[in-house]
Amino acid sequence: MITRKYFILSLLHIGIFQTTNEPASKLNKMLDWTHTYHAEMEKKPGCPIGNLAIEMSEHDETFRVRIHHFFERWIGAVEATLDEMIKHGQLDSTIDTKKSAQAMIAMIEGGILLMKTQQSIHFLSNIIDVIRKQFNLS
Template structure:
C-alpha cells in the first residue's frame, strides 16, 4: 500500500514548512515518521523526489481548499474574495504566525538554485493568480475586457499577501498581515470602481 508513502510525505510536509527543504535532514524525517532508512528509499529515489512530492501534496490540498472550494464557488465574488482573505489569515493563525507560507518559503529558498522547484512554485502562484483574476472579472461584470490588466492586478494582490506573510513572520505578529489585507481590500475596491467606468 502506498499509505506509507503518503504518511512520509505528510510528515515531511510539516517539517519542510517549518525548516525549509535543505534544512530538513533525512534523519529528521526518519525520526518523525518512525521509519528506517531502507524503508524511505524503498518509496523514494532521493530526497529531491520527496521534496517535489511534498510540494505536489501541499498544492493539492491547497488547490482543493482555496482554488476550488472558495474561489470557484458559485457565490458573490466579493464574498469569495473575503473568504479567501479569511482563509489565508486562518492558515497563518494556525501556526502562530511563525512558519509563513510554504510556497513563499520555498520560492525564496529554492528558486534561484533549483529550476524544477522554481517552476513548480511558479505554477502555484500562477494558478492562484488566474483564479483570483477570474473572481475580479466577475466583480467587474460581463463587460470585463483586458484580461491582461486584471491578471496583473491579481498578481499584485497575491504579492501583497505573500509580502504581508513575510513581514508578519519577521515580526511574529498577525496584525501585520491583517493590515496588509485591509489595504488589499481597499485596492480591490478602487480597482473595480475605476475599471467599471
C-alpha cells in the same frame, strides 16, 4: 511534507474559486482563510509555498516550475474573479485585472513575509484590510 502542504494549499485556493459564490465573497473567503491559517499558528513560519519560492527557485528548476505554476493558478483565479466583479458592476471597468491580481498576491505574500520576520499577525491583518478596501470587499 512539503509536497502535501503544496497540494493542500492548491486544493483550498482552487476550491474557493470554483464555487458559485459571488465574486466578492470568493475573494473575502480567500482572505479570511489566509488570515485564519496564519493566525492560528503560535509561531509564524510563513507561507509554505512562499518559503519554497525563496529557498528553492534559484537552485532547483523542477521546484521553481511547480511554484511558478501554483502562483500562476492563484493569480489567474483572482484575475477571473476581478473580471466577474467588473461584470457585476462592483469594480471600475478600467481596472487592469491581471496587474491587480498580481499585486494582490504580492501584497499577501509580502504581508506574510513581514509577519514571519516580525512574528506578528498584525502585518498580514493590515495588508488584508488594505486589499479589502482597495477592491470594495468590506
